[in-house]
Amino acid sequence: MNKLILIILIATSPLIWAKGPAVFIGKALESESKTDIYSENHQVEYNGFLVKKVITTYTDLSGKKIAKLTSTFKDNSQLPDTEFIDLRTGSKEITSLKNNEYLITTISPSGKEKQGSLVVKDNLVCGQGYHNFIIESMDGFKVGEKRELKFIIPSMRDYFTFDLTYLGPLNKSNLDEVTFRLDITNWILKMFADKIQVTYSKKDKVLLRYEGLTNLKNDKGDQYDAILTYTFPEGR
Numbered sequence: 001m002n003k004l005i006l007i008i009l010i011a012t013s014p015l016i017w018a019k020g021p022a023v024f025i026g027k028a029l030e031s032e033s034k035t036d037i038y039s040e041n042h043q044v045e046y047n048g049f050l051v052k053k054v055i056t057t058y059t060d061l062s063g064k065k066i067a068k069l070t071s072t073f074k075d076n077s078q079l080p081d082t083e084f085i086d087l088r089t090g091s092k093e094i095t096s097l098k099n100n101e102y103l104i105t106t107i108s109p110s111g112k113e114k115q116g117s118l119v120v121k122d123n124l125v126c127g128q129g130y131h132n133f134i135i136e137s138m139d140g141f142k143v144g145e146k147r148e149l150k151f152i153i154p155s156m157r158d159y160f161t162f163d164l165t166y167l168g169p170l171n172k173s174n175l176d177e178v179t180f181r182l183d184i185t186n187w188i189l190k191m192f193a194d195k196i197q198v199t200y201s202k203k204d205k206v207l208l209r210y211e212g213l214t215n216l217k218n219d220k221g222d223q224y225d226a227i228l229t230y231t232f233p234e235g236r
Contacts, residue, residue, distance in 0.1 A: 019049045020206060021232040028214065031225040036061055038216065040228065049205060050077050050132045058216060067216060071128045077136065078129035079120065084154070084215065093154040095126060102126070104157045116157030124159060126152035127215075134180060134198070135205050141166035149182070161185050170199075178202045182212070204236050 026040035038060055045053040051073060058067040066088050071080040079102055084093040092107040102118045118124070125133050130151070137147070145166050152159040167179040182196040196212030210228040218224055 019046050020044065020051075020204070021234060021236040023234050024206070024230050024232050024236075026210070026228040026230050028224065028226040028228045031211065031227055034227075037218075037224060037226060038066065047073070049135055051128060051135075054128055069127070069215070073129070073132065076120070076129075077132040078123075078125040079152075080127060080129055082127055082154070086217070095152075095154055102152070104152070104154050106155060106157060114157065118152065118159060121150060123148060124150040124152065126154065130182075131207060134200065138178070138200065138202065138205065143168035151182070176201055176203050177208060201236070206230070206232070206236050 022044055024042045024044070026042070027036070028038045028040070029035060030037050038058055041057045041059070043055045044051055051071075053072045054070075056069040056071075057065055058069075060066050067084070067086045069082065069084045071082045073080045074097065076097055079097050080095070081097060082093070082095045085091070089109040090107075090111075091109050092105075094105040094107075096103045097120070100120050102120055102124070104116045104118070106114050108114075123133075130149075133149070141147075143166060147164045149162045149164050150159045151162045163183040163185060165181045165183065167181055169175045169177055170179050171177055177199055179197060179199045182198075184195060196210070198207060198211075199209040200207055207230055209230070210226075212225065213223045214226050214228070216224050
């Protein structure tokens with residue numbers, strides 16, 4: 001059976017069983033200085049090969065919890081219902097999928113609420129739906145192939161077009177580790193960062209490394225530009 005068809009059948013099955021690590025830990029370094037900035041703890045439930053639910057907690061260097069993100073994938077593997085809260089400021093970002101609309105609510109530290117909605121389109125992704133998109137597509141990519149993604153930025157209540165390029169294995173001594181580059185085509189966003197790069201294990205379908213802007217802000221209110229490496233304390 002074609003592997004893509006198998007993945008689709010698994011993803012739509014009512015049966016749920018693990019196909020990946022239930023826990024993985026990310027350590028974030030600031031990209032320029034290479035200094036430690038925070039940690040991520042991901043608790044994951046799977047539906048076949050795809051993430052069904054993930055609870056991510058963020059802690060600072062002292063171990064204090066500073067943010068939490070809950071993502072639940074119901075009817076769309078790329079558009080989760082999410083709640084992100086920055087515990088340092090009280091700001092929130094909430095998304096939900098309702099029929100053919102993706103609803104986004106942002107709440108500022110002062111409590112000011114703004115709402116927006118987007119019509120669901122092909123290759124529209126949000127948050128950790130990007131991970132599911134790559135897992136579903138990974139085996140169908142050719143080296144150098146480029147695909148367009150519409151990436152939602154909840155804080156802006158809008159999406160922007162990105163080019164996703166499969167770079168293949170950059171380390172020729174380890175062909176299992178494959179890299180994708182997400183290039184920002186919007187010139188305004190390019191002022192802050194020009195790309196995001198992720199490296200996966202092709203065999204295990206797990207994220208090993210992330211480089212680029214994150215959803216956490218520093219003390220100045222700017223998104224962290226970070227390098228995250230992931231480990232799997234319970235195995236992968």
